[in-house]
Amino acid sequence: MNKITLEQWVEITRESGMPLYAVLTKTGASQAVAEYYRHDGSHTPYGLYARTPYADWFSVMPMIVSLSENSPFLSWVAETEHKDWGWLARSPFSLDVIGEHIRGLTQVILPSGKEVFFRYWDGEYFSEHLRFFGQDWADILPSFPFYWVNGEYFTVQIPAQSKPQAFPWWHVPQQLIDFMLEENLAPLVTNLIIWLQENEPDLYESFPETTIRYKAEHLCQLSQAQSMGKSLLMEELVNALKDDLALQSNPFETLPLSFFTPPSF
Structure with a gap:
């Protein structure tokens, strides 16, 4: 620099x-x-x-x-x-x-x-x-x-x-986008938040933006390790927020039946 x-x-x-x-x-x-x-x-x-x-x-x-x-x-x-x-x-x-x-x-x-x-x-x-x-x-x-x-x-x-x-x-070159994501995840995080605001407004309004940003940043970090595409990132963000919303409306966490099944040795 x-x-x-x-x-x-x-x-x-x-x-x-x-x-x-x-x-x-x-x-x-x-x-x-x-x-x-x-x-x-x-x-x-x-x-x-x-x-x-x-x-x-x-x-x-x-x-x-x-x-x-x-x-x-x-x-x-x-x-x-x-x-x-x-x-x-x-x-x-x-x-x-x-x-x-x-x-x-x-x-x-x-x-x-x-x-x-x-x-x-x-x-x-x-x-x-x-x-x-x-x-x-x-x-x-x-x-x-x-x-x-x-x-x-x-x-x-x-x-x-x-x-x-x-x-x-x-025309923005793909090489620039790749370079920016290698250098800084902030543009991708911002784009995810904007996408959520435009396409899932009710879900966006259900959380403080700090919460949404935290989850988006976490997913973007995972995407680098797992080579996640942007469409999958969007899907994962929506699912994560919907899960949180479901927990907010239900004080009892729903656990799978297997949780109550004792392990066999």
Whole structure:
């Protein structure tokens, strides 16, 4: 990993003369947009779902905002324990041009052909993409040559001009998914929870998310050892939660008849 303090990164990349930007999440525990307004608020964040069919998704819309070199918000960024708040970058382009390029990644295409939202605003998730692609990331998001993501810096040579593409155009390679699951199970855990919320809403609402996350993490760890496919993981998660729900509604655990049968010697 290319570790560097935020203060060092800001100072070094300042010499480029490029403006500093923060991409912020509106979801998760970090409350990054609210923290920006609490510590700075001198600019209005720009909604990255603007000019898409999701332009009214205000409560979950990722944002981008320009920062001054001495923004008080940078102190919060340097000190926060949250890994999913967003990330910092520098760009030679205007906010409109940057927005067009990022908007082209609103949704991406999985190897299965399914179109899904791309969680580019989640720094913990996003850094895996930068690490995997290296210089080739410029073919996907040719807007930023300098990134700072959770204490790690990335440098990408970008073209002077490139045409934004309308989503969904990017086909996520299977090699990236395999790499991310080897490095970090968090994306798979998050996808399982989202799937459960969308496909089994009653079951999802029956448990605190911390309980669901714990079970999903346990199953994902087992999947690595037993080469479990994603469809089997989903089935196992549903079954585990249904079993727990049955126990909650029945104070007496149901045991098989064999439990009461004395062993033969």
